[in-house]
Amino acid sequence: MVQGSVRGQGKGTRIQDGRAGELGPDDRPYEQEGGGVQQDADGIGQDRDGDRRAGDGPPSEPGGRSGEQPPAGEGGARPRRRRRVLRWSATVLAVVILGTAGAGYLYYQHLNDNIKKEDLNIGDPKDRAAAPTPNAAGQTPLNILLIGSDGRNSKEDQELGGAKDTFDSPPRADVQMLVHLSADRTNMSVVSMPRDTLLQFPQCTDPQTKQVYPATTSLRITNDSLGRGGPGCTVATWEKLTGIHIDHFMMVDFAGVVSMADAIGGVPVCVDKNIYSHTSSGHGSGLKLKAGTSYVKGTQALAWLRTRYGFEDGSDIARTKAQHQYMSAMVRQLRANATLSNPDKLRALAETATSALTVDRGLGTVAKLYDLSTELKKVPTDRITMTTMPFVYSGERVLPKSGDADQLFRLVREDIALDGKDAENGKDTKKASPEPASAPTDSDDKIAVQVQNGTRTDELAPASGRAATVAQLLVDKGFSEAGSDSSTVLSQDTTVVRYPSADLKGDAERVAKVLGLPESSVQRSTDVSGVTLVVGADWRTGTTYKAPKQDNKTPVSADILNGADKKCMTVDPAFTW
Numbered sequence: 001m002v003q004g005s006v007r008g009q010g011k012g013t014r015i016q017d018g019r020a021g022e023l024g025p026d027d028r029p030y031e032q033e034g035g036g037v038q039q040d041a042d043g044i045g046q047d048r049d050g051d052r053r054a055g056d057g058p059p060s061e062p063g064g065r066s067g068e069q070p071p072a073g074e075g076g077a078r079p080r081r082r083r084r085v086l087r088w089s090a091t092v093l094a095v096v097i098l099g100t101a102g103a104g105y106l107y108y109q110h111l112n113d114n115i116k117k118e119d120l121n122i123g124d125p126k127d128r129a130a131a132p133t134p135n136a137a138g139q140t141p142l143n144i145l146l147i148g149s150d151g152r153n154s155k156e157d158q159e160l161g162g163a164k165d166t167f168d169s170p171p172r173a174d175v176q177m178l179v180h181l182s183a184d185r186t187n188m189s190v191v192s193m194p195r196d197t198l199l200q201f202p203q204c205t206d207p208q209t210k211q212v213y214p215a216t217t218s219l220r221i222t223n224d225s226l227g228r229g230g231p232g233c234t235v236a237t238w239e240k241l242t243g244i245h246i247d248h249f250m251m252v253d254f255a256g257v258v259s260m261a262d263a264i265g266g267v268p269v270c271v272d273k274n275i276y277s278h279t280s281s282g283h284g285s286g287l288k289l290k291a292g293t294s295y296v297k298g299t300q301a302l303a304w305l306r307t308r309y310g311f312e313d314g315s316d317i318a319r320t321k322a323q324h325q326y327m328s329a330m331v332r333q334l335r336a337n338a339t340l341s342n343p344d345k346l347r348a349l350a351e352t353a354t355s356a357l358t359v360d361r362g363l364g365t366v367a368k369l370y371d372l373s374t375e376l377k378k379v380p381t382d383r384i385t386m387t388t389m390p391f392v393y394s395g396e397r398v399l400p401k402s403g404d405a406d407q408l409f410r411l412v413r414e415d416i417a418l419d420g421k422d423a424e425n426g427k428d429t430k431k432a433s434p435e436p437a438s439a440p441t442d443s444d445d446k447i448a449v450q451v452q453n454g455t456r457t458d459e460l461a462p463a464s465g466r467a468a469t470v471a472q473l474l475v476d477k478g479f480s481e482a483g484s485d486s487s488t489v490l491s492q493d494t495t496v497v498r499y500p501s502a503d504l505k506g507d508a509e510r511v512a513k514v515l516g517l518p519e520s521s522v523q524r525s526t527d528v529s530g531v532t533l534v535v536g537a538d539w540r541t542g543t544t545y546k547a548p549k550q551d552n553k554t555p556v557s558a559d560i561l562n563g564a565d566k567k568c569m570t571v572d573p574a575f576t577w
Contacts, residue, residue: 111350111351111354111366112354112364112365112366114351114354114355114357115354115357115358115359115364115365115366115369116357116358116359117358117359117360117361117364118207118230118231118232118358118359118360118361119207119230119232119360119361120232120235120246120248120249120360120361120362121232121235121236121239121246122204122205122206122207122229122230122232122233122235122236123202123203123204123232123233123235123236123237123239123240124202124203124204124215124236124526126500126501126526127202127203127236127239127240127526128236128239128245129239129242129243129244129245129246129524130245130502130524131245132183132245132413132415134183135183135184135415137183137184139183139184139185140183141180141181141182141183141415142180142181142247142248142372142375143178143179143180143181143244143245143246143247143248143412144178144179144181144246144247144248144249144250144372145176145177145178145179145231145234145235145238145246145248145249145250146175146176146177146178146179146249146250146251147173147175147176147226147231147234147249147250147251147252148173148174148175148176148251148252149171149172149173149174149226149231149251149252149358170224170226170227171226171227172223172224172226172227173195173222173223173225173226173231173234174195174223175195176192176193176195176222176223176234176238177190177191177192177193178190178191178193178238178242178244178246178412179376180244180412180415181375181376181379182379182415182417183415185375185378185379186379186383186417187379187383187384187385187417187418187419187421187422188376188379188383188384188385188563189384189385189386189387189411189412189417189418190324190327190384190385190386190387191387191388191389191408191409191412191558192320192323192324192386192387192388192389193222193238193388193389194316194317194320194388194389194391194398195221195222195223195316196221196222196223196316196396196397196398197221197222197389197391197397197398197399197400198219198220198221198222198394198397198398198399199219199220199222199237199241199399199400200215200216200217200218200219200220200240201213201215201216201220201224201225201228201233201237202215202233202236202237202240202526203215204225204228204229204232204233204236205229206228206229206230207229207230207232208230211229213228213229213233219399221397222237225237231249231251231358231360232249232360234249235249235360240526241400241409242409242412242413243409243413243523243524243525244409244412244413247362248359248360248362248363248372249359249360249363250357250358250359250363251357251358251359252356252357252358262297262298265295265297265333266295266296266297266301266333267295267296267297267301267326267329267330267333268293268294268295268329268333268566269289269293269294269295269296269304269322269325269326269329269569270292270293270294270325270566270567270568270569271289271291271292271294271568271569271571272291272568272569272570272571273291273571273573273576274289274290274291274571274576274577275287275288275289275307275310275311275571275575275576275577276288276310276575276576276577277303277307277308277309277310277311277575278309278575279309283309284307284309284310284575285303285304285306285307285308285309285310286303287303287304287306287307287310288577292568301326304322304326305319305322305323305326306319307319307322309572309575310571310572310575311569311570311571311572312569312570312572313572314572317388320388321388321559321561321569322569324386324388324561325561325567325569327386328381328384328386328561328562328563328564328565329566331381331384331563332381332563332564350366354366357369380564381563381564382562382563382564383417383419383421383563384562384563384564385417385418385419385554385560385561385562385563386560386561386562386563387408387418387554387558387559387560387561388558388559389405389408389558390404390405390408390555390557390558391405391557401557402491402493403493403555404555404557404558406493407551407554407555408554408555408558410520411552411554414520416552418554418558418560419554419560419562420552420553420554422552441506441507441510443478444477444478444479444480444510444514445478445479445480445481446481447479447481447507447510447511447531448481448482448530448531449471449474449479449481449482449483449511449530449531449532449533450482450483450484450485450528450530450531450532450533451467451468451470451471451474451482451483451484451485451532451533451534451535452467452484452485452488452489452490452532452533452534452535453466453467453484453486453488453489453490453534453535454489454490454491454492454495454534454535454536454537455492455535455536455537455539455540456489456490456491456537457491457537460537460540462489463540463541466535466539466540467484467485467486467535468484468486469543470484470515470533470535470539470543471483471484473515473543474511474514474515474533477514479511479514490534491537492534492535492536492537493536493537493538494521494536494537494538494548495517495521495533495534495535495536495538495539495545496521496522496523496533496534496536497509497511497512497517497521497522497523497531497532497533497534498523498524498525498527498528498531498532498533498534499522499523499524499525499528499530499531499532500524500525500526500528500529500530501524502524504530504531505522505524507531508522508531509522511531511533515533515545516544516545516547517545517547518547
């Protein structure tokens, strides 16, 4: 399912002289509140991550304990990007808060008017993933895409760091997390996509202007999907990439997030050493904490979530880990926090949360948000698994990692718990097909099959003649319409049978059955026009397919974090005090 994936590590230089590499052409200077563009000594403006630059006011003294003022963002220029990194937490926070407050405040009809609504999926219908069928108990999984918008078209966003020269420019989906709630509601999986992932966009149509954004053949940075008609295009992009049907989306800008973090009394975070996120050239979030656990809130929480310099290798991936830790701690805090029993605080939080949210039309009332939060709260924290899409570097950007990313997406599609506890508990991990099969064509000799050679690997050249050999095998088995495509040589780890639409699924399954391929090898794909067999690297020789043992383990490269874990972020020794 992964488009444009590559193999191996093509990692570019990430750290030079204790600093992470700049992000490149996306970087734009920001404007200080007093006017004028602030730039670094090398002429490059504020990096798009919102890290502190030369000329920012000094951070406050060490803090982070409950009740203290946050260290970042005081007495100096306010970076235009600093509100972006909290958006994902605001979304989750809003759901849980509304779930806690909802029953007592559903009569506040004006809350429904606060919530902004947009279309769920504005992609071409042929690119959409099929909805899963219910399990034996009639239950279906639930997939919600969380989006952090980079919009700069409100006064509040401007005050939180938006540059005046980019006012009202197309927003970007700088934070993207897919929340998968299992059909039986026993577990939850969260998959983050790095914001600099390169992939192909599907066709999208702006529901307001009717402008059509054509599908791209070149690779584009994923956060640009939001500017192609709205969050419905980000949903369409995820479905095309992963094959996972998305039921809802929740998008949040950033107004009100700081006060929401304050209202729950702070979020406990942990570092293994004292940290001061600051470089001699003025980079860094200004976060300054003592080793151990600290409660961060307000703009102090913002500093934690902005921090790149000082965590691990200083990359954006390290920052993603810190965000996962914050998210886990926030969920635990919300469930245990006594302050949420205060009606006045609940009402204020509900007002703030509904004003901050944009959701799909199927989720556009407080009652529906409350119902969703009720479902989410059924999952114990030790069954919440957070992951990052496996990736490889491509210069300063990243690409989905061939094999590992496919495996992670398959597990989510098939509703297999990423923590591996389904198998431990004796739960049947064989899931129902996400799409009912159509009846196959009356006879095999009427099923047209194109065979492609996908046996090329990093180490091995493609096996010569494999497409022709397997096409002839199909002809010998009665598929007289089978033929080989010698013009295409792919890299495919496992042999798959792809089909473009539901009416051809039965034919694809028939081909797989005759060849002895597993059910999981049958995949819907908009990249083919008919039933297409791709002979993978697992079938380089012979005419009998030997199916490898099905592996339902989450790839190590997905960097798992359990929701109940209370881990400390590793601090780069160069940023201790």
